[in-house]
Amino acid sequence: MSYAVETKDLTRTFKKGKKKNNTNSKTSNLIMALDNVNVTINSGELFGVLGPNGAGKTTLIKILATLLLPTSGSALVDDIDVVKYPEKVRKKINMVSGGEHSGYGILTVKENLWMFSQLYGISNKIAKQRIDELLKLLGMEDYAKLKISKLSTGMRQKMNIIRGFVCDPQILFLDEPTLGLDVQISREVRRYIKTWVRENDEKTVLLTTHYMAEADELCDRVAIIDNGKVLACDSPANLKKSLKQDAVYHIEVNLMLDNLESFDQIPGVKKFAYEHKTQTGRTFLMFILENDCYISGITEVISNNSSQILSLSKAEPSLEDVFVSLCGKALEDENRTQN
């Protein structure tokens, strides 16, 4: 079977540099950026690589984009070996990195995009047409004639994302595309990426991110990577299911209910806990149910107690929980520490 991307035991090490130890002899250390990575990505798939900084995400994408040689193993893009035939691979791909400052400040947004489109031999007419369409779709038409030295970081990154699509690649590598972007711009970018893949069966996106929500929202499948190793690879839903962790219902009511212990006896309730806040007079109930359908029984009991439900929410295991269970650390905590 042919894949858009396939890696076989892909390994990449970097020299850490030479350090003098106590005996004054020089020893060199190797950093294992990728450790026998085996990943397959189907054509038409939006595939995410999720992991903390330094996990190996960028190294993987750079090997696939022919910017880096693997130490061992192999990588195929559309069945073409990236080491043996990089020229053929480059005809099918493009790459955008987050936090890029690429482009030339002296040129306008449109001129920069045209200039980069020429690297793919696109005719002037098609290039200009695509650039106009993309600028409009991503809400940048008002910036088209502005020099990019005058753009904000977010707008410049948005322009770079447009650059990735201008050549209409078969496979697009996006390395942390929403890094440093504000919520609104990130949302627009994510929406466009999703639409682009959904509307074109043959288009494939490999996206690296350390934002859980981004991977969850966008990706058909996600590979969780840490210390150069792929720890899990599946759809976000299956990854969450694999935790075998139940969904928790949170209900807030306005009174202290009588006979709270009896909630345990309601059919379908696996676990029950509560907390009463005397200051507000409100009670917080937490349930784990055998099945979602049992929630109606609980709301009925609450109503019979002449109490009013103020809020009801269901908390399912998140990709964050999956990551913690696999890596033994929280991704967000690590990012916070590094920042």
Next chain:
Amino acid sequence: MKTELKTNLKAILGRGYVRLVGAHREPSWVITETLLPLLTTAAFVYVYKALKAPEEFTGFVVLGGAMTAYWMNVLWSMAAQFYWEKETGNLEIYMVAPISRMAILFGMAFGGFYMASTRAVFVFLIGSLIFKVNFVLISWEKLILLFLLTQISLYGLGMVFSSLFMLFGREAWHTTNLFQEPVYLLSGFYFPVKSLGLTAGMIASLIPLTLGLDGMRQLAFKGGSEFGLLDVNLEIGGLVLLSIFFLFASHYALKYMEYLGKKEGRLTMRWQ
């Protein structure tokens, strides 16, 4: 094959476009890149006038002053360029694109030549008018040929430097800086290179500007040949060889440095 050629030609034009536009968009260049170099040229002219040097020397200096624009362009906008491109993330984009890397270098050279020419013409015309330079063309065909060969070999040298400096960090900037002044001396920008003696002159001829300037002076001024290092035809032959050598050298240097960069992970410096 035809498609690849078309793509590479478009890439050359695309990369050159940055400099074609850049040559005019920021008007401050008139002061920094023409009026200031003109001051240096003027200083040498007045030194020669004070020493009552032959009249041709004024023309020699003006021609040298104009050619400075090309050397500065090759040094700062060719040799060190891949370092800046790497810093901004542009190099990564070029390396992922389905084009020959030489197309990027040719684009830089073609745009750079145009950019430097606007500066050189300005210095040449203003200098010639102010100092009333008297030109006597011996052979305009040879003069044009010599000028073009000088540019091809000079930008070829720039392409070699660019390839070699691709993997450099900030040292690219320092190395470039290191070349600037010695070449002013060795290439005889403001004096006939013959004054250095034959051996030093021949060594200096490895820099294309040395032969180019010397030949152009012989062909553009009445007593120019009296101060020439070699016969003009020999200089044309030398420049042909240098052009071929530098173009091939840049191709192989680029290929090797790209391989090394991909092997060592230094092709793109960020987020490794």
